[in-house]
Amino acid sequence: MKIRNSRKTLISLIIIQLIFLIIGCGDNVKPADEPNNKSALEEIKKEPKIKEAIITDANVLYVSVEDDGTKRNGYAEYLCGILKENKASTSWVKVVKVNSINEENSDNAYGVLLGEANCN
Numbered sequence: 001m002k003i004r005n006s007r008k009t010l011i012s013l014i015i016i017q018l019i020f021l022i023i024g025c026g027d028n029v030k031p032a033d034e035p036n037n038k039s040a041l042e043e044i045k046k047e048p049k050i051k052e053a054i055i056t057d058a059n060v061l062y063v064s065v066e067d068d069g070t071k072r073n074g075y076a077e078y079l080c081g082i083l084k085e086n087k088a089s090t091s092w093v094k095v096v097k098v099n100s101i102n103e104e105n106s107d108n109a110y111g112v113l114l115g116e117a118n119c120n
Contacts, residue, residue, distance in 0.1 A: 031059040031090060040086035044079060051098040061090050062110045064098040072115025080119035091119040 032055040045053050052064045072095040079093045100111035107113040
């Protein structure tokens, strides 16, 4: 009787571990592949000022624009509105100068920061 209960317990534990493993594998969706983020990104790329736009694995929207000498925090907030309309999970926008990746004053791997907004 004890052996039978031990086997049942062991089988139950294995099944529970398999369920957790299967559920855990679903968390590997990259932010850029999430449907709401994809639709928001498609809409944002239609904006005339935007030269390039990506959503990173850190779930940050980077858009590159021409530098006209103005701060782009307001534009980043406008883009937050598009993210919200599309129910995107991305909630941080950074606007960078187009083709500025290799500039001396580049803020990060995406270029010179012109503006940003937290969409929360």
